[in-house]
Amino acid sequence: xxxxxxxxxxxxxLNQRLAxxxxxxxxxxxxxxxxxxxxxxxxxxxxxxxxxxxLVSGIFLLMYYQPNVATxxxxxxxxxxxxxxxxxxxxHIHGVAASVVFLIIYIHMFTGIYYGSYKKGREMIWISGMLxxxxxxxxxxxxxxxxxxxMSYWAGMVITNLFSGGSLHADGLVEWIRGDYVPxxxxxxxxxxxxxxxxxxxxxxxxxxxxAALRIPHVNNQDGEEIDFPAEAKxxxxxxxxxxxxxxxxxxxxxxxxxxxxxxxxxxxxxxxxNYGFAMDPVNFDPANGLKTPSHIYPEWYFLWSYEILRPxxxxxxxxxxxxxxxxxxxxxxxxxxxxxxxxxxxGLFKVWFWLMLSNMIVLTSMGxxxxxxIFSDIGFxxxxxxxxxxxxxxxxxxxxxxx
Amino acid sequence: MKDxxxxxxxxxxxxxVAGVGAIGSLVAMKKTWDPLPSVKAAGFTTxxxxxxKENELVVEKWRGKPIFVLKKTAGMIEKQTEKQKSRDIxxxxxxxxxxxxxxxxxxxxxxxxxxxxxxxxxxxxxxxDWSGNVTKVPPPRGFDIPPFKIDGNKLVLGEAGPEYTKMxxxxxxx
Numbered sequence: 303x304x305x306x307x308x309x310x311x312x313x314x315x316l317n318q319r320l321a322x323x324x325x326x327x328x329x330x331x332x333x334x335x336x337x338x339x340x341x342x343x344x345x346x347x348x349x350x351x352x353x354x355x356x357l358v359s360g361i362f363l364l365m366y367y368q369p370n371v372a373t374x375x376x377x378x379x380x381x382x383x384x385x386x387x388x389x390x391x392x393x394h395i396h397g398v399a400a401s402v403v404f405l406i407i408y409i410h411m412f413t414g415i416y417y418g419s420y421k422k423g424r425e426m427i428w429i430s431g432m433l434x435x436x437x438x439x440x441x442x443x444x445x446x447x448x449x450x451x452x453m454s455y456w457a458g459m460v461i462t463n464l465f466s467g468g469s470l471h472a473d474g475l476v477e478w479i480r481g482d483y484v485p486x487x488x489x490x491x492x493x494x495x496x497x498x499x500x501x502x503x504x505x506x507x508x509x510x511x512x513x514a515a516l517r518i519p520h521v522n523n524q525d526g527e528e529i530d531f532p533a534e535a536k537x538x539x540x541x542x543x544x545x546x547x548x549x550x551x552x553x554x555x556x557x558x559x560x561x562x563x564x565x566x567x568x569x570x571x572x573x574x575x576x577n578y579g580f581a582m583d584p585v586n587f588d589p590a591n592g593l594k595t596p597s598h599i600y601p602e603w604y605f606l607w608s609y610e611i612l613r614p615x616x617x618x619x620x621x622x623x624x625x626x627x628x629x630x631x632x633x634x635x636x637x638x639x640x641x642x643x644x645x646x647x648x649x650g651l652f653k654v655w656f657w658l659m660l661s662n663m664i665v666l667t668s669m670g671x672x673x674x675x676x677i678f679s680d681i682g683f684x685x686x687x688x689x690x691x692x693x694x695x696x697x698x699x700x701x702x703x704x705x706x
Numbered sequence: 707m708k709d710x711x712x713x714x715x716x717x718x719x720x721x722x723v724a725g726v727g728a729i730g731s732l733v734a735m736k737k738t739w740d741p742l743p744s745v746k747a748a749g750f751t752t753x754x755x756x757x758x759k760e761n762e763l764v765v766e767k768w769r770g771k772p773i774f775v776l777k778k779t780a781g782m783i784e785k786q787t788e789k790q791k792s793r794d795i796x797x798x799x800x801x802x803x804x805x806x807x808x809x810x811x812x813x814x815x816x817x818x819x820x821x822x823x824x825x826x827x828x829x830x831x832x833x834x835d836w837s838g839n840v841t842k843v844p845p846p847r848g849f850d851i852p853p854f855k856i857d858g859n860k861l862v863l864g865e866a867g868p869e870y871t872k873m874x875x876x877x878x879x880x
Contacts, residue, residue: 460814460829477741478739478740482745484770595828595829599814613844673828673831675831
């Protein structure tokens with residue numbers, strides 16, 4: 303057993319048992335962040351705060367929500383929205399945060415792509431981040447089932463049908479996932495379990511992995527410069543704070559992070575109080591009806607681009623294109639063959655690739671929202687083709703890239 | 707050496723026990739997610755065929771799924787192609803289209819336009835004619851036909867009669 307002495311203070315007492323000073327140094331005051339970054343580096347903290355908002359609002363919703371096909375709809379739209387004091391607040395926070403979290407995830411992702419933050423030892427940061435994207439997508443989908451409105455039911459029907467694999471006709475698998483021939487009680491209860499327990503646990507584990515993946519390669523910077531962190535940290539601790547290329551994570555960088563979070567939260571609560579409608583589909587205010595498909599079904603905005611890659615093709619090709627779109631981002635660190643870890647604007651053809659990919663995803667998103675007819679159907683088709691061609695072209699254009 | 711053998715044996719024995727336990731729990735977990743017996747046994751639906759009107763789509767329900775029943779008009783019967791005829795269900799001399807009313811693409815319910823005598827699926831734009839065959843992709847095949855048995859002027863859904871078995875064997879339905 304270790305040797306303990308009589309404590310001189312509460313802090314000393316804890317220090318002897320938990321090494322809190324050491325922990326504080328490792329996690330905060332001697333965790334080093336480059337100075338050469340901008341506000342886009344604060345998106346991680348914005349995401350942490352948004353996840354916390356989802357967790358807290360979710361806890362309050364969980365106290366009144368009933369996962370039963372007969373009562374689910376009313377427990378949300380009557381009990382929580384009308385009876386529970388401030389019930390509307392938790393629901394609107396939860397709904398708005400579920401939508402906005404994807405906006406921030408996309409900004410976070412494209413920041414990483416632009417600055418090459420998935421290369422040279424940062425591959426695991428990218429991969430764990432993409433796994434988080436998958437987990438958040440599953441969390442969003444399972445949560446969408448819970449109010450048991452028309453959009454919940456029909457989204458559940460369509461998405462679970464994807465697992466039949468087109469011509470493979472794996473109807474048994476679909477029925478196994480649903481626990482019934484159609485989405486019904488077994489389906490609702492198991493997606494409730496996934497939404498409030500299993501997937502949140504997976505998300506928290508993945509957040510831990512995502513942070514752990516940052517420790518060794520450290521955060522990237524605007525120029526992709528390889529910083530000697532121990533040397534720069536020593537310079538800082540020796541008193542040359544201005545000459546050092548790094549600052550402390552806490553409280554120095556955190557205070558900048560929190561400034562961005564502050565601005566974000568003003569925008570966020572503006573949406574919660576005055577403009578929550580975009581996160582509450584009107585069709586979902588009709589109770590689920592298995593004998594009536596709504597006239598126009600579309601997913602939430604953050605799934606539209608991949609939905610548009612599924613839609614214009616016949617089912618088997620559509621499913622293959624959709625599957626391709628789901629996994630291809632994960633492989634980015636290995637498809638980018640260039641030796642350069644610098645911002646996209648210094649990388650020749652990759653600069654074009656980056657902006658074209660971003661624009662194409664915005665086009666796919668817009669087309670996915672529109673009914674599949676006429677000119678929009680054609681634009682969607684060609685954008686989907688372009689998406690696939692661009693990913694196939696990526697290894698070629700990046701291997702042609704000159705060393706900067 | 708003797709000790710190593712004993713350690714190796716212990717390792718293998720532990721691995722075997724853990725493996726059996728892991729497989730056992732996976733089986734239990736898989737089976738727990740299976741549809742319940744009460745769901746599977748959700749029996750048979752019997753339709754009285756005397757109530758339907760020509761070119762008017764009626765949606766019945768079988769195992770939670772919508773069933774389309776469309777009594778064909780004389781004009782439809784006259785112009786039927788071989789492909790359309792193969793899906794024809796004849797009960798008491800009357801011709802019907804009877805099928806599961808879910809788009810074979812991803813399971814939305816298409817709407818029937820009686821004037822144009824065709825179905826349109828709003829989800830992804832698939833189209834079907836009045837016999838249930840696809841006229842526009844993405845749906846990969848015509849509407850599926852549920853197991854049925856003709857019993858006089860009645861139709862039992864969920865039970866496979868000779869007419870259904872023939873359709874399944876010839877690949878008219880899955």
